[in-house]
Amino acid sequence: MALLEFQNVSKSYDNVTKALSDITFSIEKGEFVSIIGPSGAGKSTLLRCINRLVDASEGTIVFDGHDVRKAGKAEMRQMRAKIGMIFQHYNLVERLSVIENVLHGCLGKKSAISGMAGHYTEEEKKEAFRIIQEMGLSDQVYKRCDELSGGQKQRVGIARAIMQKPKMILCDEPIASLDPKASKVIMDQLKEINQTKGITCLVNLHQVDVAIKYSERIIGVSGGKIVYDGPAEHLTKEIIQQIYQSSANDLIMDLQR
């Protein structure tokens, strides 16, 4: 059975215009899928419907055998704990240290009191240190996050997501505010997590070439609808133009084929 299934999902913020309309797709365990499309096409909304940061208006979303939209509060929290998320603006608590931010990854499993007080077990701390080391941030463990560079902040974001031991990681434009070098580091790290830990990755991207290079499968979204869903190598110039609704001359892209 698929890890994630969308069936005829629609979302409207104002009951007039549809941010998503009739979205149907499914994602198998271990896939690395990119979603591309113009700004405002509904990519972020689609991602946020999965962990209910945004509530879908119609349709069914099934994650890991649970109906996401019908889940109660406690069930929703358990589900969220199994889904990591990485953001364009990193969304760290900037005034806390790296280790504290990474430990936030296990808040989903904490009781109200111990999570509130920031009380973590010895194993959780060891695990956090191990992940930070893996991310190459050993020298920054006790630094406050507002002292870090953009690339380092995003790596803290990834570390926090891994700390959740998630089945799936959602990435909302993970490299949109990073320079090309940091972008490569982040994408390589996501790819590695996907391959070594078998964590499913669903990534919103602006850069078509990055999507083609890193993902096996690409979903093209335009105007709230899926206009392409297939392997990366079948994505042609014509389809890209259709996704972005403009001619090739108006797009910055470089397809080597």
Add this chain to the structure above:
Amino acid sequence: MIFCGASLVTQFHLAEGIQSFPAALHWIFSNLIPDETAMERLPKILDKLVETALLSVAVTVLAGICAFFFSLLGSGITKIHWSINRLVRIVAAFFRNVPDVVWAMLLMFSFGQNILTGFFALFFTTFGLLTRAFIETIDEVSSNCVEALEATGGRFIHVVFQGILPSSLPSVITWVLYMIETNIRSSTLIGILTATGIGYLFDLYYKRLDFSSASLVVLSIVVLVLVIEGVSNKIRKVIL
């Protein structure tokens, strides 16, 4: 033209006004410089001053804590229901927009000339003002990290204590320190009404025409406010 007309109507004479300056200065220097009897009263004044200062600190801190949790309900991040947001803002505006002196006069009916009257008068205005300020702070500072902590499956209380509180702490503390300074000034005025604290002493000396002691009270308040300002600047530097 307007000035001349107005002067004629009100019988205000600029020359006479200016002429009275030397006499006024003379009066100030002869009456408002603290003399020996005033200095003898210094321990008593300091005692009341400390009482007033501590009251202001206690009120502000308590109001700050209450305002923080109340403002969570009024900020955009809790989104329980839009009517609750609106209600919180209206309540805060009500407490804030009634001046503390008016609160003191109203509360005198229920508590009498009591220290509690001053306490609640200050508490209400401080609570209203801080709630408003904290709502803005919370909305501005923490929407990003709230989203992230919710996405990890954290409970609301986790989000508040691990996300919102650390992010908004600097500006929360800045606001509280500022309100402590303001409240020391206000509590003097309220003290005159409620016959408590340093305001009572000032009123007493003033009505006895003991102007040198009254001016010593004023000077000591100014010194206290300056000291508090200095201390809070230090605290701000350490925290930020």
